[in-house]
Amino acid sequence: MVYTDGVHHPSLVELARAGNFQAIAHWLNSVLMPHGMRASVGGIRPGCLKVLVEFALSPEQHELSDPWRSQLIRLICHRIWKLNSAQIEGVRIAGKLAHEKAVLWEQGVRVVSPARRARKQRSQQLRTELRQAAQQRSQMKTMRSMLISGPPIFAFVFGCVLGLSKAPSQETNAIASSSLPKATPSPNPAVRPDTVQTALETVPVTKHDRVPDPNDPTVTLMFAGDVTLSDHFADAIGQDYERTFANMDEYRKADVGMVNLENPLTRATIPLPDKKFNFKADPDSVKALTSGGISLVNLANNHAMDYQEPGLLETLETLKNAxxxxxxAGRDVKEARRPEIIDVKGQRVAYFGYYGADFESANENRAGTNYADEQSIAEDIKAVRSQVDWVIVNYHWGEELATHPADWQVNLAHFTIDQGADVVVGHHPHVLQGAEIYKGRPIAYSMGNFIFGGNPRSDYDTAVLKVALKDKQMKVEFVPVEVRGYQPKVASERSAEILNHLADLSSGFQQPLRSPIALEARPSVPATTAVTPTEQPVQPTGAIASPEAPATSTPTETVAPSPSPNESVQPTPLQKEKQPGFANPSDSFITSPNRTPLDSMQPGANGFQGATPSSDSMVPATEPAQPNAPASEAEPDHASLPQKKLLSFVPSTQRRTVAASPASHSHSVPQPHPTPAPQKQTSAAEKHRNDWVASEHVGAELIPDVSLLAAMAW
Incomplete structure (x- = not known):
């Protein structure tokens, strides 16, 4: 007989906490299946889950409401948070109807459990201790060298001084004149190859000779926000494409002008299904770009695939011909990741574009956008860093109409600079956001709308980013722009007001970008190490800078970059005051009413045939942390959760109430009942439904993550 009393069999909760997909799916389905839903769990990358929820609509329901979706996301996040796993940091949740292939919605969420936070703090503390120990060792070596070599050096110096003082003047002059002359640099520097080796392939260098002034050694780059040449723009401009930039000479005077093109240039007729806004413009409208001095566009955005692969392929061909x-974006993943290497007046500039949704991303056999994965970003930048002079990275990211970037965007931007990027430019929110200087490099988080015909509003203020390159220096400034009738022009009367607005938006950063500013070029040695931004806990480390309104006559400030891009730097603190559209943790919580949309669904009426969980590996990087209050193996009870807020910085009494609207894209936040319901015997379904209430116990921060974020309709 064999006794196994000493053998430990891990429980379901232990397996789920360690990252087992089947255990996590069982943990979620224990509360979803009684309501006629089923979840399949897979992996995106270590630490990030993907959860596909299948459900069936009841006869009374004809469509899904935003409050229903928000409460479902909240329930799943709460269940994952209750695992208290140190291995899980984020989840991408998607929903679809049973027996249908199309995904109806998708949202990325970062889940910060106590165990995960403790692991980050331990990691940060360990890095600090290692850095301090290295500094102490270096100091000890220096002191020991001084103690050992101090007396001989002193004797040698004293002897030299004494000998020179007694030597004849003729001999002294002879010795001085016998020194070798300094070598002069060669007037003909080494010729660069006409190709650059990237992470995936060898890319030819594009010689950009169409410049306004070839005799001017300064290279001028311009960056603007979202451009949509369809819908209301087409109605207002028609086919008079040259009228678009008729008043914007500043852009035509630039050597390289870039915008974010948010519509395919195609005559395709089949739009992307299950999407609210699908934009497209006639291929002839590319003339609006060429007449305005646009020589480069970013296609890594949520509208590049609005008319699926045929629309994107025709767009690529139209741009090439123009x-x-x-x-x-590209015909496959190699072309989508391919940077554009442009040689302008002898300076080589590498351009990259990334978008955070992977369901529209390209692969080996499918056209699509370039997926913003941290590992790929690091590989792309490091591969070309030593072969070019400047690296520009574009991100289509963030939350629409948010006036401040989220913490994950700041982390990603800093991560990008750490890998070797010189400029980071963002778009998608459709409004201007602030800008900062990090390690001597500029980051403009959102350039807002430039010429956006997808919105009937044709008059608004915005700005463009102007970067001038000369003599290993980079001058960065904002150019205020007024748009009237979808026609941009440099602002005159409203110039100071626009710049002051940008200064206010930037004032929350540790080092706001004060326009204009001159920055030194990077050293020639490329970056060699990287620190994943998710490993750095986002905590304020300094005081918030006071806003300083720039004026057009402000003298240029010069900032030298950090000598080593590998140094450990604390994340830049953002403003913690409530700002319109700012992703405060308290605004991310959703207080559910006693009655949920699941009440109208009949359990067991769906007949699922869900897909098996993905076999992607999720190997814990370290030993799972033992939480103070581990999840119980029995049915979870909210009474066992902490009675205090875990992640919200603002008390619940001060939280902002958002009116529920079925057509709104915002999460609804109804107020809970002031008095608890009387105690009574509850059914199993009611026990499961308790996971939808008591927002004070919810520990998941609904923070979008760039590698989890889905495409959001405008």
Missing amino acids: GVEHVG
């Missing part, structure tokens, strides 16, 4: 380069 002489407009592109980044961020």
Whole structure:
């Protein structure tokens, strides 16, 4: 007989906490299946889950409401948070109807459990201790060298001084004149190859000779926000494409002008299904770009695939025929990741474009956008860093109409600079956001709308980013722009007001970008190490800078970059005051009413045939942390959860109430009942439904993550 009393069999909760997909699916389905839903769990990358929820609509329901979706996301996040796993940091949740292939919605969420936070703190503390120990060792070596070599050096110096003082003047002059002359640099520097080796392939260098002034050694780059040449723009401009940039000479005077093109240039007729807004413009409208001096566009965005692969392929062909380069999308993953290397007046600039949704991303056999994965970003930048002079990275990211970037965007931007990027430019929110200087490099988080015909509003203020390159220096400034009738022009009367607005938006950063500013070029040695941004806990480390309103006559400030891009730097703190559209943790919580949309669904009426969980590996990087209050193996009870807020910085009494609207894209936040319901015997379904209430116990921060974020309709 064999006794196994000493053998430990891991429980379901232990397996789920360690990252086992089947155990996590069982943990979620224990509360979803009684309501007629089923979840399949897979992996995106270590630490990030993907959860596909299948459900069936009841006869009374004809469509899904935003409150229903928000409460479902909240329930799943709460269940994952209750695992208290140190291995799980984020989840991408998608929903679809049973027996249908199309995904109806998708949202990325970062889940910060106590165990995960403790692991980050331990990691940060360990890095600090290692850095301090290295500094102490270096100091000890220096002191020991001084103690050992101090007396001989002193004797040698004293002897030299004494000998020179007694030597004849003729001999002294002879010795001085016998020194070798300094070598002069060669007037003909080494010729660069006409190709650059990237992470995936060898890319030819594009010689950009169409410049306004070839005799001017300064290279001028311009960056603007979202451009949509369809819908209301087409109605207002018609086919008079040259009228678009008729008043914007500043852009035509630039050597390289770039925008984010948010519509395919195609005559395709089949739009992307199950999407609210699908934009497209006639291929002839590319003339609006060429007449305005646009020589490069970013296609890594949520509208590049609005008319599926045929629309994107026709767009690529249209841009090629018009002489407009592109980044961020392609016929396959190799072309989508391919940077555009442009040689302008002898300076080589590498352009990259990334978008955070992977369901529209390209692969080996499918056209699509360039997926913003941290590992790929690091590989792409490091591969070309030593072969070019400047690296520009574009991100289509963030939350629409948010006036401040989220913490994950700041982390990703800093991560990008750490890998070797010189400029980071963002778009998608459709409004201007602030800008900062990090390690001597500029980051503009959102350039807002430039010419956006997808919105009937044709008059608004915005700005473009102007970067001038000369003599290993980079001058960065904002150019205020007024758009009237979808026609941009440099602002005159409203110039100071626009710049002051940008200064206010930037004031929350540790080092706001004060326009204009001159920055030194990077050293020639490329970056060699990287620190994943998710490993750095986002905590304020300094005081918030006071806003300083720039004026057009402000003298240029010069900032030298950090000598080593590998140093450990604390994340830049953002403003913690409530700002309109800012992703405060308290605004991410959803207080559910006593009655949920699941009440109208009949359990067991769906007949699922869900897909098996993905076999992607999720190997814990370290030993799972033992939480103080581990999840119980029995049916979870909210009474066992902490009675205090875990992640919200604002008390619940101060939280902002958002009115529920079925057509709104915002999460609804109804107020809970002031008095608890009387105690009574509850059914199993009611026990499961308790996971939808008591927002004070919810520990999941609904923070979008760039590698989890889905495409959001405008």
